[in-house]
Amino acid sequence: MTTLTSLRRLGLVLLLACGSAHAEDITVSAAASLTNAYTDLARQFEAQAPGTKVKLNFGASGVLLQQMAQGAPVDVFASADQATMDKAVSQKLIDTATRRDFATNALVLVTPLQDGPAVASLQDLKSAAVKRIAIGKPATVPVGSYTQQMLQSAQLWTVLEPKMIQADSVRQVLDYVGRGEVDAGFVYRTDAAIMPDKVKVAATVRTAQPVSYPIAVLADSHHKALAASFVDFIVSPAGRAVLDRYGFGKP
Protein backbone atom coordinates (compact mmCIF):
# COMPACT_ATOMS: atom_id res chain seq x y z
CA MET A 1 0.00 0.00 0.00
CA THR A 2 1.36 3.40 -0.87
CA THR A 3 1.69 6.07 1.81
CA LEU A 4 -1.07 8.11 0.19
CA THR A 5 -3.56 5.24 0.24
CA SER A 6 -2.86 4.40 3.87
CA LEU A 7 -3.16 8.10 4.77
CA ARG A 8 -6.51 8.22 2.97
CA ARG A 9 -7.68 5.17 4.85
CA LEU A 10 -6.55 6.65 8.17
CA GLY A 11 -8.41 9.86 7.36
CA LEU A 12 -11.59 7.96 6.55
CA VAL A 13 -11.39 5.92 9.73
CA LEU A 14 -10.89 9.04 11.83
CA LEU A 15 -13.79 10.77 10.10
CA LEU A 16 -16.09 7.84 10.74
CA ALA A 17 -14.90 7.59 14.33
CA CYS A 18 -15.76 11.25 14.83
CA GLY A 19 -19.17 10.69 13.30
CA SER A 20 -20.17 7.81 15.51
CA ALA A 21 -18.68 9.27 18.72
CA HIS A 22 -20.46 12.58 18.11
CA ALA A 23 -23.27 12.89 20.66
CA GLU A 24 -26.24 15.07 19.91
CA ASP A 25 -26.16 18.57 21.31
CA ILE A 26 -28.50 21.53 21.24
CA THR A 27 -27.92 25.24 21.63
CA VAL A 28 -30.32 27.12 23.89
CA SER A 29 -30.52 30.91 23.81
CA ALA A 30 -32.13 32.05 27.06
CA ALA A 31 -32.85 35.43 28.65
CA ALA A 32 -30.19 36.66 31.07
CA SER A 33 -32.53 36.36 34.06
CA LEU A 34 -32.68 32.60 33.43
CA THR A 35 -28.89 32.16 33.82
CA ASN A 36 -28.84 30.33 37.14
CA ALA A 37 -32.08 28.36 36.67
CA TYR A 38 -31.23 27.17 33.16
CA THR A 39 -27.67 26.19 34.09
CA ASP A 40 -29.20 23.84 36.67
CA LEU A 41 -31.92 22.67 34.30
CA ALA A 42 -29.42 21.93 31.53
CA ARG A 43 -27.31 19.83 33.87
CA GLN A 44 -30.37 17.84 34.97
CA PHE A 45 -31.48 17.37 31.37
CA GLU A 46 -28.04 16.06 30.37
CA ALA A 47 -28.04 13.72 33.36
CA GLN A 48 -31.31 12.11 32.38
CA ALA A 49 -30.39 11.86 28.68
CA PRO A 50 -26.78 10.64 28.65
CA GLY A 51 -24.72 11.54 25.61
CA THR A 52 -26.51 14.82 25.03
CA LYS A 53 -24.98 18.23 25.58
CA VAL A 54 -26.87 21.47 26.12
CA LYS A 55 -24.95 24.59 25.12
CA LEU A 56 -26.31 27.67 26.87
CA ASN A 57 -26.20 31.18 25.49
CA PHE A 58 -27.46 33.95 27.81
CA GLY A 59 -28.15 37.57 27.04
CA ALA A 60 -30.85 40.19 26.68
CA SER A 61 -33.75 38.66 24.74
CA GLY A 62 -33.58 41.36 22.07
CA VAL A 63 -29.89 40.71 21.47
CA LEU A 64 -30.52 36.95 21.28
CA LEU A 65 -33.20 37.67 18.68
CA GLN A 66 -30.67 39.64 16.61
CA GLN A 67 -28.23 36.72 16.74
CA MET A 68 -30.90 34.29 15.54
CA ALA A 69 -32.07 36.67 12.84
CA GLN A 70 -28.49 36.85 11.57
CA GLY A 71 -28.37 33.06 11.34
CA ALA A 72 -26.92 31.86 14.65
CA PRO A 73 -27.44 28.07 14.89
CA VAL A 74 -29.81 28.04 17.85
CA ASP A 75 -32.26 25.23 18.62
CA VAL A 76 -34.32 26.60 21.52
CA PHE A 77 -35.22 30.19 22.43
CA ALA A 78 -36.46 31.15 25.90
CA SER A 79 -37.45 34.82 26.07
CA ALA A 80 -38.26 37.07 29.05
CA ASP A 81 -41.28 38.58 27.34
CA GLN A 82 -43.95 37.66 24.84
CA ALA A 83 -43.11 40.71 22.69
CA THR A 84 -39.64 39.42 21.74
CA MET A 85 -40.98 35.95 21.00
CA ASP A 86 -43.72 37.57 18.87
CA LYS A 87 -41.01 39.43 16.93
CA ALA A 88 -39.19 36.14 16.40
CA VAL A 89 -42.40 34.57 15.12
CA SER A 90 -43.01 37.46 12.72
CA GLN A 91 -39.46 36.99 11.39
CA LYS A 92 -40.35 33.33 10.70
CA LEU A 93 -37.68 32.02 13.06
CA ILE A 94 -39.93 29.95 15.30
CA ASP A 95 -41.73 26.62 14.95
CA THR A 96 -44.95 28.07 16.39
CA ALA A 97 -46.43 24.69 17.24
CA THR A 98 -43.76 24.26 19.93
CA ARG A 99 -44.30 27.60 21.69
CA ARG A 100 -45.20 27.30 25.39
CA ASP A 101 -45.23 29.61 28.42
CA PHE A 102 -43.11 28.18 31.19
CA ALA A 103 -42.71 30.78 33.96
CA THR A 104 -43.65 34.18 35.31
CA ASN A 105 -41.70 36.75 37.28
CA ALA A 106 -42.16 40.06 39.07
CA LEU A 107 -40.52 43.45 38.55
CA VAL A 108 -38.84 44.87 41.64
CA LEU A 109 -37.12 48.13 42.54
CA VAL A 110 -33.77 47.37 44.16
CA THR A 111 -31.17 49.51 45.91
CA PRO A 112 -27.63 48.81 47.10
CA LEU A 113 -27.66 47.15 50.49
CA GLN A 114 -25.28 49.60 52.08
CA ASP A 115 -24.60 52.97 50.50
CA GLY A 116 -26.92 55.39 48.83
CA PRO A 117 -30.06 57.33 49.70
CA ALA A 118 -33.06 55.62 51.29
CA VAL A 119 -35.60 54.54 48.71
CA ALA A 120 -38.83 52.86 49.77
CA SER A 121 -41.15 53.54 46.87
CA LEU A 122 -41.31 54.70 43.27
CA GLN A 123 -42.04 58.25 44.39
CA ASP A 124 -38.76 58.36 46.37
CA LEU A 125 -36.94 58.10 43.04
CA LYS A 126 -37.95 61.68 42.26
CA SER A 127 -35.92 63.08 45.15
CA ALA A 128 -32.68 64.93 44.38
CA ALA A 129 -30.73 62.47 46.52
CA VAL A 130 -31.35 59.76 43.92
CA LYS A 131 -28.97 60.66 41.09
CA ARG A 132 -28.76 57.50 39.01
CA ILE A 133 -31.28 54.78 38.25
CA ALA A 134 -30.28 51.71 36.25
CA ILE A 135 -32.78 50.17 33.84
CA GLY A 136 -32.45 47.78 30.92
CA LYS A 137 -32.45 49.28 27.40
CA PRO A 138 -36.16 49.31 26.54
CA ALA A 139 -35.51 48.45 22.88
CA THR A 140 -33.67 45.19 23.48
CA VAL A 141 -34.01 44.21 27.15
CA PRO A 142 -37.45 42.98 28.30
CA VAL A 143 -36.98 44.20 31.87
CA GLY A 144 -36.29 47.67 30.44
CA SER A 145 -39.41 47.50 28.37
CA TYR A 146 -41.54 46.44 31.38
CA THR A 147 -39.94 49.25 33.41
CA GLN A 148 -40.64 51.87 30.77
CA GLN A 149 -44.29 50.82 30.41
CA MET A 150 -44.75 50.78 34.17
CA LEU A 151 -43.11 54.19 34.70
CA GLN A 152 -45.05 55.72 31.82
CA SER A 153 -48.34 54.59 33.30
CA ALA A 154 -47.22 55.92 36.70
CA GLN A 155 -46.44 59.30 35.03
CA LEU A 156 -42.83 59.03 36.19
CA TRP A 157 -40.98 58.26 32.96
CA THR A 158 -40.28 61.82 31.74
CA VAL A 159 -39.26 63.12 35.15
CA LEU A 160 -36.91 60.19 35.84
CA GLU A 161 -35.43 59.80 32.35
CA PRO A 162 -32.48 62.20 32.87
CA LYS A 163 -31.30 60.02 35.77
CA MET A 164 -31.38 56.78 33.85
CA ILE A 165 -28.40 54.60 33.04
CA GLN A 166 -29.42 52.06 30.41
CA ALA A 167 -27.82 48.62 30.68
CA ASP A 168 -27.42 45.82 28.16
CA SER A 169 -29.10 43.14 30.25
CA VAL A 170 -30.95 42.65 33.52
CA ARG A 171 -27.79 41.14 35.03
CA GLN A 172 -25.85 44.27 34.16
CA VAL A 173 -28.51 46.37 35.94
CA LEU A 174 -28.09 44.07 38.92
CA ASP A 175 -24.31 44.48 38.77
CA TYR A 176 -24.53 48.28 38.70
CA VAL A 177 -26.78 48.25 41.78
CA GLY A 178 -24.61 45.64 43.52
CA ARG A 179 -21.51 47.78 43.01
CA GLY A 180 -23.26 50.86 44.34
CA GLU A 181 -22.58 52.76 41.12
CA VAL A 182 -26.28 53.63 40.86
CA ASP A 183 -28.75 54.54 43.58
CA ALA A 184 -31.54 52.23 42.39
CA GLY A 185 -32.43 49.83 39.60
CA PHE A 186 -35.24 47.72 38.20
CA VAL A 187 -34.68 43.97 37.96
CA TYR A 188 -36.76 40.83 38.35
CA ARG A 189 -37.52 39.40 41.78
CA THR A 190 -35.50 36.30 40.86
CA ASP A 191 -32.39 38.38 40.05
CA ALA A 192 -32.58 40.32 43.33
CA ALA A 193 -32.61 36.96 45.15
CA ILE A 194 -29.21 36.08 43.63
CA MET A 195 -27.39 38.90 45.44
CA PRO A 196 -28.94 39.25 48.90
CA ASP A 197 -25.57 40.42 50.27
CA LYS A 198 -25.34 43.37 47.89
CA VAL A 199 -28.84 44.49 46.94
CA LYS A 200 -32.12 44.81 48.74
CA VAL A 201 -35.62 44.98 47.35
CA ALA A 202 -37.15 48.40 48.02
CA ALA A 203 -40.51 47.69 46.44
CA THR A 204 -42.30 45.19 44.22
CA VAL A 205 -43.86 46.94 41.27
CA ARG A 206 -47.03 46.00 39.45
CA THR A 207 -46.65 45.81 35.68
CA ALA A 208 -49.51 46.39 33.25
CA GLN A 209 -49.02 42.98 31.65
CA PRO A 210 -47.68 39.97 33.54
CA VAL A 211 -43.98 39.18 33.19
CA SER A 212 -44.42 35.97 31.23
CA TYR A 213 -41.63 33.78 29.78
CA PRO A 214 -42.27 31.80 26.56
CA ILE A 215 -40.04 29.06 25.13
CA ALA A 216 -40.02 27.58 21.63
CA VAL A 217 -38.02 25.47 19.16
CA LEU A 218 -36.50 27.31 16.21
CA ALA A 219 -37.85 26.60 12.72
CA ASP A 220 -34.34 26.02 11.33
CA SER A 221 -33.16 23.75 14.14
CA HIS A 222 -31.19 20.67 13.05
CA HIS A 223 -32.06 18.86 16.25
CA LYS A 224 -35.82 19.33 16.42
CA ALA A 225 -36.56 16.15 18.37
CA LEU A 226 -33.99 16.77 21.09
CA ALA A 227 -34.96 20.45 21.24
CA ALA A 228 -38.62 19.51 21.66
CA SER A 229 -37.77 17.10 24.47
CA PHE A 230 -35.79 19.90 26.17
CA VAL A 231 -38.86 22.14 26.00
CA ASP A 232 -40.97 19.28 27.40
CA PHE A 233 -38.47 18.94 30.26
CA ILE A 234 -38.69 22.66 31.08
CA VAL A 235 -42.48 22.52 31.44
CA SER A 236 -42.47 19.15 33.22
CA PRO A 237 -42.88 18.90 37.04
CA ALA A 238 -39.13 18.30 37.38
CA GLY A 239 -38.35 21.49 35.46
CA ARG A 240 -41.05 23.40 37.39
CA ALA A 241 -39.43 22.37 40.66
CA VAL A 242 -36.10 23.91 39.64
CA LEU A 243 -37.73 27.13 38.43
CA ASP A 244 -39.71 27.31 41.71
CA ARG A 245 -36.50 27.04 43.67
CA TYR A 246 -35.18 30.16 41.93
CA GLY A 247 -38.36 32.11 42.59
CA PHE A 248 -40.07 31.91 39.20
CA GLY A 249 -43.85 31.80 39.33
CA LYS A 250 -46.17 29.43 37.49
CA PRO A 251 -46.88 30.23 33.84
Next chain:
Amino acid sequence: MRYISAYMTKLIADFDWFPLLLSLKVAALATVLALIIGVGLAWVFARKPFPGSSLLEAVCMLPLVLPPTVIGYVLLVAAGRRSPLGNWLREHFDYTIIFNWHGAVVASAVVAVPLVLKASGAAFAGIDRTLENAASTLGAPPWSVFFRITVPLAWPGILAGALLAYARAMGEFGASLMVAGSIPGQTQTLPMAIYDAVQAGQDDRALLLVLVTSVISILVLTVSKRYFSLR
Protein backbone atom coordinates in the same frame (compact mmCIF):
# COMPACT_ATOMS: atom_id res chain seq x y z
CA MET B 1 -33.32 55.72 -7.75
CA ARG B 2 -35.04 58.83 -6.46
CA TYR B 3 -36.51 56.79 -3.62
CA ILE B 4 -33.06 55.54 -2.61
CA SER B 5 -31.53 59.01 -2.63
CA ALA B 6 -34.46 60.38 -0.62
CA TYR B 7 -33.91 57.59 1.91
CA MET B 8 -30.17 58.33 2.07
CA THR B 9 -30.84 62.06 2.47
CA LYS B 10 -33.18 61.37 5.37
CA LEU B 11 -30.67 59.00 6.97
CA ILE B 12 -27.93 61.60 6.77
CA ALA B 13 -30.22 64.47 7.85
CA ASP B 14 -31.36 62.49 10.89
CA PHE B 15 -27.78 61.56 11.74
CA ASP B 16 -27.09 61.96 15.42
CA TRP B 17 -23.87 63.97 15.61
CA PHE B 18 -23.36 63.48 19.33
CA PRO B 19 -21.37 60.19 19.28
CA LEU B 20 -19.00 61.54 16.62
CA LEU B 21 -18.40 64.85 18.40
CA LEU B 22 -17.99 63.10 21.75
CA SER B 23 -15.49 60.62 20.30
CA LEU B 24 -13.45 63.45 18.76
CA LYS B 25 -13.48 65.30 22.09
CA VAL B 26 -12.68 62.24 24.23
CA ALA B 27 -9.88 61.15 21.90
CA ALA B 28 -8.34 64.65 21.89
CA LEU B 29 -8.31 64.91 25.67
CA ALA B 30 -7.12 61.34 26.08
CA THR B 31 -4.25 62.02 23.66
CA VAL B 32 -3.19 65.11 25.63
CA LEU B 33 -3.28 63.10 28.86
CA ALA B 34 -1.41 60.19 27.25
CA LEU B 35 1.22 62.60 25.87
CA ILE B 36 1.88 64.17 29.26
CA ILE B 37 2.20 60.79 30.95
CA GLY B 38 3.81 58.91 28.05
CA VAL B 39 6.45 61.46 27.07
CA GLY B 40 7.27 62.11 30.73
CA LEU B 41 7.71 58.42 31.49
CA ALA B 42 9.64 57.80 28.26
CA TRP B 43 12.08 60.56 29.20
CA VAL B 44 12.57 59.13 32.70
CA PHE B 45 13.19 55.64 31.33
CA ALA B 46 15.57 56.93 28.64
CA ARG B 47 17.56 59.49 30.62
CA LYS B 48 17.17 58.62 34.29
CA PRO B 49 16.87 54.85 34.60
CA PHE B 50 16.61 53.55 38.17
CA PRO B 51 16.56 50.01 39.65
CA GLY B 52 13.26 48.50 38.56
CA SER B 53 12.62 51.00 35.77
CA SER B 54 12.55 48.31 33.09
CA LEU B 55 9.95 46.43 35.12
CA LEU B 56 7.91 49.62 35.49
CA GLU B 57 8.23 50.20 31.76
CA ALA B 58 6.86 46.69 31.11
CA VAL B 59 3.93 47.40 33.41
CA CYS B 60 3.24 50.66 31.55
CA MET B 61 3.15 48.73 28.27
CA LEU B 62 0.60 46.23 29.65
CA PRO B 63 -2.53 48.08 28.43
CA LEU B 64 -1.32 47.38 24.90
CA VAL B 65 -1.69 43.62 25.34
CA LEU B 66 -4.31 43.26 28.06
CA PRO B 67 -7.92 42.77 26.97
CA PRO B 68 -9.87 46.03 27.28
CA THR B 69 -12.23 44.31 29.70
CA VAL B 70 -9.35 43.78 32.14
CA ILE B 71 -8.50 47.48 31.93
CA GLY B 72 -12.17 48.38 32.42
CA TYR B 73 -12.40 46.12 35.45
CA VAL B 74 -9.21 47.55 36.99
CA LEU B 75 -10.56 51.09 36.54
CA LEU B 76 -13.90 50.11 38.09
CA VAL B 77 -12.17 48.61 41.09
CA ALA B 78 -9.73 51.52 41.40
CA ALA B 79 -12.16 54.40 40.91
CA GLY B 80 -15.57 52.92 41.59
CA ARG B 81 -17.93 53.69 44.40
CA ARG B 82 -16.43 51.14 46.76
CA SER B 83 -12.79 52.08 46.17
CA PRO B 84 -10.88 54.43 48.48
CA LEU B 85 -10.23 56.88 45.64
CA GLY B 86 -13.78 56.76 44.29
CA ASN B 87 -15.26 57.12 47.74
CA TRP B 88 -13.04 60.09 48.55
CA LEU B 89 -13.92 61.87 45.29
CA ARG B 90 -17.60 61.28 45.87
CA GLU B 91 -17.52 62.42 49.49
CA HIS B 92 -15.54 65.62 48.92
CA PHE B 93 -16.31 66.67 45.38
CA ASP B 94 -19.50 64.75 44.55
CA TYR B 95 -17.52 63.58 41.52
CA THR B 96 -17.01 60.19 39.90
CA ILE B 97 -15.63 59.03 36.58
CA ILE B 98 -18.11 56.15 36.45
CA PHE B 99 -20.96 56.85 34.01
CA ASN B 100 -19.24 60.12 33.24
CA TRP B 101 -17.64 60.94 29.88
CA HIS B 102 -14.46 61.77 31.84
CA GLY B 103 -14.28 58.04 32.51
CA ALA B 104 -14.07 57.41 28.78
CA VAL B 105 -11.17 59.90 28.62
CA VAL B 106 -9.34 58.07 31.43
CA ALA B 107 -9.92 54.65 29.88
CA SER B 108 -8.81 55.85 26.43
CA ALA B 109 -5.73 57.55 27.90
CA VAL B 110 -4.71 54.34 29.68
CA VAL B 111 -4.79 52.34 26.45
CA ALA B 112 -3.03 55.13 24.52
CA VAL B 113 -0.08 55.60 26.91
CA PRO B 114 1.85 52.52 25.66
CA LEU B 115 1.74 53.85 22.09
CA VAL B 116 3.10 57.25 23.10
CA LEU B 117 5.64 55.60 25.40
CA LYS B 118 7.07 53.36 22.70
CA ALA B 119 7.17 56.04 20.01
CA SER B 120 8.70 58.68 22.29
CA GLY B 121 11.15 56.19 23.79
CA ALA B 122 12.43 55.31 20.34
CA ALA B 123 12.62 59.00 19.43
CA PHE B 124 14.61 59.87 22.58
CA ALA B 125 16.97 56.96 21.98
CA GLY B 126 17.73 58.31 18.51
CA ILE B 127 18.82 61.76 19.71
CA ASP B 128 22.49 62.72 19.81
CA ARG B 129 23.22 63.02 23.57
CA THR B 130 26.17 65.31 22.93
CA LEU B 131 23.75 68.06 21.88
CA GLU B 132 21.93 67.78 25.22
CA ASN B 133 25.23 67.67 27.13
CA ALA B 134 26.46 70.71 25.24
CA ALA B 135 23.35 72.61 26.24
CA SER B 136 23.76 71.75 29.96
CA THR B 137 27.44 72.59 29.82
CA LEU B 138 26.47 76.00 28.47
CA GLY B 139 24.29 76.50 31.56
CA ALA B 140 20.81 75.44 30.48
CA PRO B 141 18.70 73.98 33.34
CA PRO B 142 17.30 70.43 32.78
CA TRP B 143 13.76 71.58 31.91
CA SER B 144 15.19 73.98 29.33
CA VAL B 145 17.30 71.21 27.79
CA PHE B 146 14.14 69.09 27.65
CA PHE B 147 11.86 71.63 26.01
CA ARG B 148 14.37 73.39 23.76
CA ILE B 149 16.68 70.55 22.68
CA THR B 150 15.22 67.09 23.42
CA VAL B 151 11.59 67.56 22.44
CA PRO B 152 12.19 69.49 19.18
CA LEU B 153 14.67 66.80 18.09
CA ALA B 154 12.29 63.98 19.08
CA TRP B 155 9.23 65.77 17.70
CA PRO B 156 8.45 63.57 14.64
CA GLY B 157 8.51 60.43 16.80
CA ILE B 158 6.40 62.01 19.53
CA LEU B 159 3.91 63.28 16.95
CA ALA B 160 3.67 59.82 15.36
CA GLY B 161 2.95 58.42 18.81
CA ALA B 162 0.33 61.10 19.42
CA LEU B 163 -1.47 60.35 16.16
CA LEU B 164 -1.46 56.61 16.91
CA ALA B 165 -2.78 57.42 20.37
CA TYR B 166 -5.56 59.53 18.86
CA ALA B 167 -6.60 56.75 16.49
CA ARG B 168 -6.54 54.22 19.33
CA ALA B 169 -8.57 56.51 21.60
CA MET B 170 -11.16 57.06 18.82
CA GLY B 171 -11.63 53.31 18.63
CA GLU B 172 -11.58 52.56 22.35
CA PHE B 173 -14.60 50.47 23.27
CA GLY B 174 -14.37 47.75 25.94
CA ALA B 175 -12.81 49.64 28.83
CA SER B 176 -14.69 52.89 28.21
CA LEU B 177 -18.00 50.99 27.97
CA MET B 178 -17.41 49.41 31.36
CA VAL B 179 -16.38 52.66 33.03
CA ALA B 180 -18.51 55.31 31.34
CA GLY B 181 -21.43 53.20 30.14
CA SER B 182 -23.17 53.94 26.87
CA ILE B 183 -25.64 56.68 27.82
CA PRO B 184 -27.07 58.23 24.64
CA GLY B 185 -26.44 61.96 24.60
CA GLN B 186 -24.00 61.81 27.52
CA THR B 187 -21.33 59.12 27.28
CA GLN B 188 -22.15 57.25 24.07
CA THR B 189 -19.06 57.38 21.85
CA LEU B 190 -18.91 56.38 18.18
CA PRO B 191 -17.90 52.72 18.80
CA MET B 192 -20.62 52.41 21.46
CA ALA B 193 -23.21 53.90 19.08
CA ILE B 194 -22.29 51.25 16.50
CA TYR B 195 -22.60 48.50 19.11
CA ASP B 196 -26.01 49.79 20.26
CA ALA B 197 -27.26 50.14 16.68
CA VAL B 198 -26.24 46.57 15.82
CA GLN B 199 -27.84 45.22 19.00
CA ALA B 200 -31.08 47.01 18.25
CA GLY B 201 -31.09 45.76 14.66
CA GLN B 202 -30.62 49.26 13.18
CA ASP B 203 -28.29 48.11 10.42
CA ASP B 204 -28.53 51.30 8.34
CA ARG B 205 -27.48 53.48 11.23
CA ALA B 206 -24.73 51.05 12.15
CA LEU B 207 -23.36 51.08 8.60
CA LEU B 208 -23.35 54.88 8.43
CA LEU B 209 -21.52 55.10 11.77
CA VAL B 210 -18.99 52.48 10.63
CA LEU B 211 -18.28 54.47 7.46
CA VAL B 212 -17.76 57.68 9.45
CA THR B 213 -15.42 55.92 11.93
CA SER B 214 -13.42 54.28 9.14
CA VAL B 215 -12.94 57.50 7.20
CA ILE B 216 -11.62 59.33 10.27
CA SER B 217 -9.33 56.47 11.31
CA ILE B 218 -7.88 56.16 7.80
CA LEU B 219 -7.25 59.92 7.73
CA VAL B 220 -5.44 59.88 11.08
CA LEU B 221 -3.33 56.84 10.17
CA THR B 222 -2.38 58.27 6.77
CA VAL B 223 -1.18 61.51 8.37
CA SER B 224 0.73 59.62 11.07
CA LYS B 225 2.46 57.43 8.48
CA ARG B 226 4.00 60.55 6.98
CA TYR B 227 5.51 61.45 10.34
CA PHE B 228 6.76 57.92 10.93
CA SER B 229 8.74 58.02 7.69
CA LEU B 230 10.17 61.45 8.56
CA ARG B 231 11.86 59.83 11.54
